[in-house]
Amino acid sequence: MSIVSLQFILFVLAVVLVYYLVPKKIRWIVLLTGSYVFYWLNSKWLVFVLLATSLVTYLFGLLLQWTNDRNREYLSSHPELTRDEKKTLKEKQKKKSRRILSAGILLILGALLFLKYYNFFGDNLNSLFFSLGTNWSVPYLNLLLPLGISFYTLQAISYLVDIYRGKVQADRNPAKFLLFMSFFPQIIQGPIPRYKQLANQLYEGHSFDYQRLCFGAQLMLWGFIKKLVIAERLAIPVNYLFENYTSYTGPILFFAVALYGLQVYTDFSGGMDIARGVAQMLGIELELNFKQPYYASSIEDFWRRWHITMGSWMKDYIFYPLSLSKAFTNLSRKSRKILGQFVGKRLPAFLAMFIVYFCVGFWHGANWKYVAYGVWNGTFIMISILLEDVYVKARKLCRIDEKTVTWRAFRILRTFTIVSVGRFFSRANDLPTALAMFGRTFTNWRNISFLTNGTLLKLGLNDANWIILALFLILLMYVDSKHEKGISFREVFARQHLIFRWAIYIAAILLVLIFGIYGPEYNAASFIYEQF
Amino acid sequence: MREQLLALLEEIRPDVEFEKEKKLIDESILDSFDIISIVQEMNDTFDVEIDVDDLEPDNFNTVDAMIELIEKLQAEG
Numbered sequence: 001m002s003i004v005s006l007q008f009i010l011f012v013l014a015v016v017l018v019y020y021l022v023p024k025k026i027r028w029i030v031l032l033t034g035s036y037v038f039y040w041l042n043s044k045w046l047v048f049v050l051l052a053t054s055l056v057t058y059l060f061g062l063l064l065q066w067t068n069d070r071n072r073e074y075l076s077s078h079p080e081l082t083r084d085e086k087k088t089l090k091e092k093q094k095k096k097s098r099r100i101l102s103a104g105i106l107l108i109l110g111a112l113l114f115l116k117y118y119n120f121f122g123d124n125l126n127s128l129f130f131s132l133g134t135n136w137s138v139p140y141l142n143l144l145l146p147l148g149i150s151f152y153t154l155q156a157i158s159y160l161v162d163i164y165r166g167k168v169q170a171d172r173n174p175a176k177f178l179l180f181m182s183f184f185p186q187i188i189q190g191p192i193p194r195y196k197q198l199a200n201q202l203y204e205g206h207s208f209d210y211q212r213l214c215f216g217a218q219l220m221l222w223g224f225i226k227k228l229v230i231a232e233r234l235a236i237p238v239n240y241l242f243e244n245y246t247s248y249t250g251p252i253l254f255f256a257v258a259l260y261g262l263q264v265y266t267d268f269s270g271g272m273d274i275a276r277g278v279a280q281m282l283g284i285e286l287e288l289n290f291k292q293p294y295y296a297s298s299i300e301d302f303w304r305r306w307h308i309t310m311g312s313w314m315k316d317y318i319f320y321p322l323s324l325s326k327a328f329t330n331l332s333r334k335s336r337k338i339l340g341q342f343v344g345k346r347l348p349a350f351l352a353m354f355i356v357y358f359c360v361g362f363w364h365g366a367n368w369k370y371v372a373y374g375v376w377n378g379t380f381i382m383i384s385i386l387l388e389d390v391y392v393k394a395r396k397l398c399r400i401d402e403k404t405v406t407w408r409a410f411r412i413l414r415t416f417t418i419v420s421v422g423r424f425f426s427r428a429n430d431l432p433t434a435l436a437m438f439g440r441t442f443t444n445w446r447n448i449s450f451l452t453n454g455t456l457l458k459l460g461l462n463d464a465n466w467i468i469l470a471l472f473l474i475l476l477m478y479v480d481s482k483h484e485k486g487i488s489f490r491e492v493f494a495r496q497h498l499i500f501r502w503a504i505y506i507a508a509i510l511l512v513l514i515f516g517i518y519g520p521e522y523n524a525a526s527f528i529y530e531q532f
Numbered sequence: 533m534r535e536q537l538l539a540l541l542e543e544i545r546p547d548v549e550f551e552k553e554k555k556l557i558d559e560s561i562l563d564s565f566d567i568i569s570i571v572q573e574m575n576d577t578f579d580v581e582i583d584v585d586d587l588e589p590d591n592f593n594t595v596d597a598m599i600e601l602i603e604k605l606q607a608e609g
Contacts, residue, residue, distance in 0.1 A: 087608075165585045300563070315564055321584045323568045332572060349568045385565060 001041045003188065003274050004227050011038065015184075016213075016281050024205025031179055031202060031282070038184040039147065046146040049115075053108055053149075054181040057156040058174050060104030064163045065170035067097050101164045105157055112153040115143050120366030148187040150363060154313050156181065159195045161317055168195050176203050183284075185275040189268070191289040191309040198286070206283025214501075215490050216280030221508045222479075223273030226266040228516030230476065233469045234263035236517075237459035242427060245437050249444035252455065253437055254420070260427050261420045262473065265293065268307070292480040297411040299380045302419055310363075314356045322352040346385065354378050364426060369434050373425035380418055468515055533578070533599060540573045541595070550595050557589035567592065574598070580605040 001007050015034040019027050039047050071093040075086065122138035129136045159180075162168045171177040180199045241248060241256035248256070269290040279286045289308050296302035303311050322328055328348040336344030354375075361374020384391075400407055421441065428434035450456065457463065479489065493501055541550045545566055548556075556562045562570070570592070571582045580602055591601045 083608075167585075304560070316587075319564060320568075320587050324571060324582070324584050324587075329572070329575070345569060345572065346565075349565050352568075353565075 012278050020208045027205035028203050035182040035184040043147045049146040054178050056107050058177045061170035104160050108156045117366045151190045154192050185278040191287045201284045213281050216277045218490050219273050220277030223270045224512045226270030230472050231263050231267035232517035234259050240460045249440050253441040257423050258420045261423050292484045295484050296415050319352050319356050323349050369425045369431040376422040544569045557592050578602045
């Protein structure tokens with residue numbers, strides 16, 4: 001059941017209705033039942049993989065909590081210990097907790113690594129064996145990937161690490177914990193929640209609030225417009241151009257990859273709006289995953305605005321622990337001596353960041369092209385940090401006023417270009433194709449006859465559809481620019497007369513019905529991030 | 533300690549008025565690279581071991597909060 005289908009809307013209406021009809025105390029059971037029914041309808045028997053991961057996480061959470069509590073009790077019941085003795089004991093206790101944490105993470109991550117990456121590693125090993133002239137081979141397995149596994153695995157790991165760090169208490173109720181791990185609006189493609197932020201919201205029964213229900217429905221509707229009217233329309237020329245890239249060069253290929261960037265944005269953020277909208281109708285606030293990414297003025301800024309929950313996950317659970325680990329701290333000290341203050345200080349953070357972007361790329365899929373995608377972004381951030389002083393001097397030398405609109409527009413355009421070109425790696429079928437497309441993009445920029453010879457009209461969309469697409473993209477830019485200024489359309493609508501509000505709702509629904517692009521039986525294509 | 537800390541912070545981010553700012557993390561004035569540099573310098577200067585568990589926004593939002601963290605870690609030994 002796609003979240004942009006009529007069945008899903010009916011399903012949501014049923015869950016919302018039952019949720020507010022039953023007593024508050026048992027409303028979480030409605031969410032749990034709804035979530036498992038949703039998962040079953042989408043994935044059938046693979047629901048047991050989610051169930052097993054949830055139970056393993058639950059048990060390791062309890063074990064970690066028990067160890068933490070026992071350690072604390074022991075320390076408080078032995079006040080006679082000296083400071084040094086306490087320190088040694090604490091270190092010992094931490095080591096033990098770390099072993100439990102590592103075992104838990106290994107099991108949870110193991111399921112993801114096996115199901116998502118087994119064949120990828122197998123293929124690479126087989127190529128290696130072949131080139132070494134051996135007869136060894138890793139058999140290919142026909143593995144099915146459970147829905148949302150890349151997302152809920154990160155969610156489970158953050159839960160265990162947060163208990164280990166003493167930031168949250170382990171959940172004692174297994175059924176409630178199953179809900180935390182499976183909440184249906186976010187199970188497919190996030191946002192990746194933190195236990196502290198989401199769990200209690202799910203467990204407490206929320207009172208019915210008409211305005212919140214309307215706000216949720218409006219957000220959902222905006223998500224439908226983004227996905228069905230814009231993303232699905234963009235997919236047509238994008239698919240055509242990526243399939244037939246050998247017939248095109250220069251600006252057309254850049255156009256293709258820029259359109260793809262907009263497609264991913266509207267596809268993914270549209271999905272997020274639907275997820276957050278459904279949750280809001282139930283009184284639950286999911287974390288924001290996008291903050292107008294195409295208004296970013298640098299690559300770093302872009303990644304602070306794009307897929308925010310994954311970025312913050314990577315920062316909290318990979319970047320910081322690595323940068324502040326003993327090994328990295330020692331590396332920093334040594335490199336400062338050998339390479340000097342400037343490089344030495346930055347080296348550990350750079351290395352940690354490089355690992356983060358490698359993981360970001362690899363997380364997207366079992367293919368080298370995704371690794372290249374991560375490395376592309378990481379490299380630009382590193383360059384911008386390394387050359388920051390040079391940039392400052394250059395700006396002063398050229399007397400650039402950083403507050404002008406022109407300068408800001410230039411920075412936004414530059415970021416858009418770099419981010420877009422990087423998407424060759426995530427969209428092309430494989431790394432060699434991505435590199436070939438990348439190379440072709442830099443050729444033949446003098447020939448701009450495509451603007452007048454009708455090339456653009458042969459990409460699968462006719463005049464009318466290009467106009468519709470352009471108008472909706474302008475609308476999207478307008479909405480994003482208002483959001484950038486902190487203006488909420490939903491609050492503006494809420495202040496209007498009833499007739500005006502309903503006119504807006506009906507117009508929006510009609511826009512989706514008339515201009516939405518559907519497959520057979522009004523089913524839209526699946527979401528891009530659903531496959532990751 | 534305050535002067536030492538301010539000197540260290542200003543060396544890393546000369547453009548920030550640390551005494552005035554109250555939401556260094558919440559308002560993204562400091563980014564993750566700044567934080568890593570600040571933690572490294574704080575560890576070296578004040579002979580403490582700031583752990584990843586201490587990387588809470590509340591510990592780095594203001595200069596006072598950073599001093600409180602250093603004092604807490606020094607007391608724990």
